[in-house]
Amino acid sequence: EPEVTQTPSHQVTQMGQEVILRCVPISNHLYFYWYRQILGQKVEFLVSFYNNEISEKSEIFDDQFSVERPDGSNFTLKIRSTKLEDSAMYFCASTYTEVNYGYTFGSGTRLTVV
Amino acid sequence: AQTVTQSQPEMSVQEAETVTLSCTYDTSESDYYLFWYKQPPSRQMILVIRQEAYKQQNATENRFSVNFQKAAKSFSLKISDSQLGDAAMYFCAYRRQYNNNDMRFGAGTRLTVKP
Numbered sequence: 001e002p003e004v005t006q007t008p009s010h011q012v013t014q015m016g017q018e019v020i021l022r023c024v025p026i027s028n029h030l031y032f033y034w035y036r037q038i039l040g041q042k043v044e045f046l047v048s049f050y051n052n053e054i055s056e057k058s059e060i061f062d063d064q065f066s067v068e069r070p071d072g073s074n075f076t077l078k079i080r081s082t083k084l085e086d087s088a089m090y091f092c093a094s095t096y097t098e099v100n101y102g103y104t105f106g107s108g109t110r111l112t113v114v
Numbered sequence: 115a116q117t118v119t120q121s122q123p124e125m126s127v128q129e130a131e132t133v134t135l136s137c138t139y140d141t142s143e144s145d146y147y148l149f150w151y152k153q154p155p156s157r158q159m160i161l162v163i164r165q166e167a168y169k170q171q172n173a174t175e176n177r178f179s180v181n182f183q184k185a186a187k188s189f190s191l192k193i194s195d196s197q198l199g200d201a202a203m204y205f206c207a208y209r210r211q212y213n214n215n216d217m218r219f220g221a222g223t224r225l226t227v228k229p
Contacts, residue, residue: 110157
């Protein structure tokens with residue numbers, strides 16, 4: 001069964017450093033998403049991406065965050081200057097259509113900012 | 115804004131028994147989708163079941179079924195014949211229909227299955 005692949009599975013970074021979280025969505029999917037989950041808390045929407053542009057973003061997704069789909073397969077989330085409160089599990093998700101499908105989630109990247 | 119509420123932070127069930135997880139949501143939309151996701155200790159988010167709001171018939175997937183009450187904005191998940199592998203966090207989620215909008219999640223219910 002097709003999977004959404006995320007790398008790395010765990011990343012530790014110093015506060016203030018830039019990090020790039022990588023995702024390879026399912027190949028025929030058209031809509032892409034990033035979510036985060038702070039330990040013990042709910043899954044929160046960050047951003048949705050369609051047709052090579054951001055279609056919606058939450059208030060969490062401030063100027064420190066950016067997304068890119070540089071080569072038609074990878075979908076990246078960049079955090080420019082990490083803060084301690086960015087420590088969380090980051091999930092990439094994709095779906096083929098905006099209609100009734102649930103998203104396929106990746107297995108997540110655990111980001112630890114020290 | 116759409117909100118999803120799961121009022122049971124934790125639930126437990128005896129193996130082979132049945133358990134029901136509650137979910138309510140708030141929306142002014144008439145067309146939308148509802149989902150239950152399972153998050154085992156591996157932290158991966160796995161789709162368990164989905165329900166289209168325009169369908170009156172409750173969705174079922176093997177041992178998993180929902181009780182969808184549109185007027186009450188309620189969407190509970192019933193797990194029959196519970197198995198040890200069902201132990202996980204369960205998240206209820208809402209998504210509008212004609213929009214590639216974000217999916218909104220509840221806070222989750224941690225299900226423990228006792229042998």
